[in-house]
Amino acid sequence: MISLQEALDINFNLPKLTLDTQEIDIFEAQGYILAQDIYIKRALPMFDNSAMDGYAINLAYKNPKVTRTILAGQDASNITLQDNEAIRIMTGAMLPKNANAIAPFEITSLQDGILSIQKELHQGANIRKKGEEKQEGMLLAKKGQVLDFRDIGLLASQGYNKICVYQKPLIGVFSSGDEIKEVGEDALSHQIYNINAPSICAILKQYNHHYQYLGILKDNESLEEKILTASKKYQILITSGGASVGDADLLEKILLKHQANIYYHKINLKPGKPIMVAKLNQCYFFCLPGNPLSAILNLLALVIPTLQRLCNANAFYPLMLKAKCQEELNFKNNRSNIILGNYHRGIFTPHKNGKYSPSAISVFQECNSFAIFDEKFTQIHKNQEIDILLYMMSFTTK
Incomplete structure (x- = not known):
């Protein structure tokens, strides 16, 4: 069993996927x-233009005469503002030569073609200069x-x-376990519906990944064949259940039988200890716990940032938000902990003081964020500043 930090270090050093471009x-x-x-390749703005509907003027003249109009989209490159002249101009229209300010309609009056301006303007007022936003040759977007x-x-x-x-890698999603029934089927009293796969697929979609749901892996002889077949078709497989140490948890045995590289299996983490990361036939396996809460938190905290990196994103470190913890928290057993809660206006309120079942699912609807504490934390004091993550994370380069 490894620490949470060791798991993150491994995840962020996995060889990136070889992806074609399109x-x-x-x-x-x-x-x-x-x-x-x-x-x-085109300066922003492309030319000096008016930021307001108004009059193009030269401040050297106090009561200029309005002679014409320049509309947005009109080529005014050959128009020059003459002495004591004002030109009616629309927002976004090209600025005439010799104009050094725009007088908005709201501060002007017009009588017999003579313009009066009721407010003092400075040079360059209400003018957008060529290239003031972006200049030609500047980096627009980075690989x-x-x-x-x-x-x-x-x-x-x-x-x-x-x-x-x-190109986006195609991600295959499996659930596993004989006790799992698909939604829409009839579940007996000893069976449970497939919570994990719809939740996992929804999160993948939210983060713009391409995925296919591949069904439920049964704990029988078909499991090995399905895993091997999928590993040759998909670059990433995400499973839930079957990665623990129970009699029916067969995934690691199958992967080892076929000389897979097991990067790690089990993290000193609550919830989510059984997670396994492996590679077989150029396919990465992220084997999540079967309990819904553990599976989804592992996906958000560990797998989604790793997928960002594997897919060649240059920003893959989750962007933490600073918050004050509303309650005191106490941790046991020198392990890392993920705590669900609600973030609002700089305050993080832990859900039920961090005490809820790892199989719970309704807590996600009642929360909007989570905090991760590594092994060094045994206590968080009330109003102590902590780092938290929203369900929909942003990413940074460090």
């Missing part, structure tokens, strides 16, 4: 990882960046309609 339409680029650096609406908007500003990204 060109993808910008409308489909959300959540993909950029496979090249992209630079600004390894997970694309979202912020990056996609910038890419669109440069006219990119196709983006070179890494």
Whole structure:
């Protein structure tokens, strides 16, 4: 059994997946990882323009005469503001030469074509200068960046309609156990519905991964064949159940029989001790505990950040939020602990003081975040500052 920190160190040093690249339409680029650096080829803004609806003026003249209008989208590169002239101009329209301020409509009045300005303006007022946001040649998006609406908007500003990204690995998801019944089937009193697979797939989708649900692994002779077949098709397999030490927990035996590399099996962690990480036939196995709470917390805390790295994202360390712990917490047995709770306005309130069953599932609906404490913590004092993670994490390069 290894420590939580040792497990994280192993996870963040696993060999990355070898992924092909593909060109993808910008409308489909959300959540993909950029496979090249992209630079600004058109300055932002592309030209000096008006930030307001108003009048282009030169501050040297106090009561200029309004002579014409420049609309957004109009080529005004040959228009020069003459002495004592003002030009009506719309937001985003190209600035005429010699103009050094925009007087918004709200602070002006017009009589017989003569403009009066009721408020003093400074040079450059309400003007967006060429390149003030981004200059030509600047890095727009970096290889390894997970694309979202912020990056996609910038890419669109440069006219990119196709983006070179890494292909997403296909992740196979299994549940396991003879006691598990699929949702929609009739479950007897001694059977339980398949909670883990729908939850795992929902989390993978939330983090923009491609996955396929592969069904329930039964504790019989079919288990080995299904595992071996899937390991040749998928680059990542996520299982839940079957990774502990019970009589029917066969996954490790099968993997070892076929010379898999077992990176670790069991972490000194509550909940989630039985987790196993292995590799067989170029396929990574993340074998989660069967208890729903343990499985989902292991997935969020350990597997999701690892998947970010394996898929070539350059930011994969979870971004911690600082919070004050609302209650005192006490830990036993020199082990790491994951505590569910609610984060609100800088305060983290542990759910039921951290005392709930590892098979619980309803607690996720009652919480929005979790905190991880390694073995060195035996007590957290009330109002002590701690690090917490939201269910939907952001990532950083360190």
